[in-house]
Amino acid sequence: MQSKRLLLAEDDPMLASLLKYRLERGGYTVDLAADGREVKSYLEKQLPDVIVSDIMMPYFSGIELVDFLRSELKSTVPVIIISNAGNETNILNAFSLGADDFISKPVSPAELMIRVDKLTRKQTI
Numbered sequence: 001m002q003s004k005r006l007l008l009a010e011d012d013p014m015l016a017s018l019l020k021y022r023l024e025r026g027g028y029t030v031d032l033a034a035d036g037r038e039v040k041s042y043l044e045k046q047l048p049d050v051i052v053s054d055i056m057m058p059y060f061s062g063i064e065l066v067d068f069l070r071s072e073l074k075s076t077v078p079v080i081i082i083s084n085a086g087n088e089t090n091i092l093n094a095f096s097l098g099a100d101d102f103i104s105k106p107v108s109p110a111e112l113m114i115r116v117d118k119l120t121r122k123q124t125i
Contacts, residue, residue: 022109036060
């Protein structure tokens with residue numbers, strides 16, 4: 001069975017490295033994007049099985065990412081948004097635009113793994 005491809009959009013190199021390691025151990029192929037420009041460029045070439053994105057990134061926020069994915073690319077790829085919990089307005093905006101899930105920082109790699117697995121399982125049903 002081919003591993004699922006995941007796009008991890010996170011501008012904090014330490015967090016990105018930690019989450020990438022955990023997701024790869026969980027069987028995912030992980031592509032990293034450090035900012036919104038990299039995310040947009042990646043999505044214009046290919047679509048992953050799931051996207052995990054920080055809400056606050058340079059050039060193109062997680063909210064803009066969800067909007068771009070749903071409105072312009074007409075994609076249903078599941079998106080998990082990562083954000084500081086105090087950012088309720090942004091979180092609600094992300095959900096209204098089509099985000100599938102939300103995890104607050106600090107992110108538990110184990111919790112992220114469970115949520116990613118849940119969303120990718122839903123796709124194969």
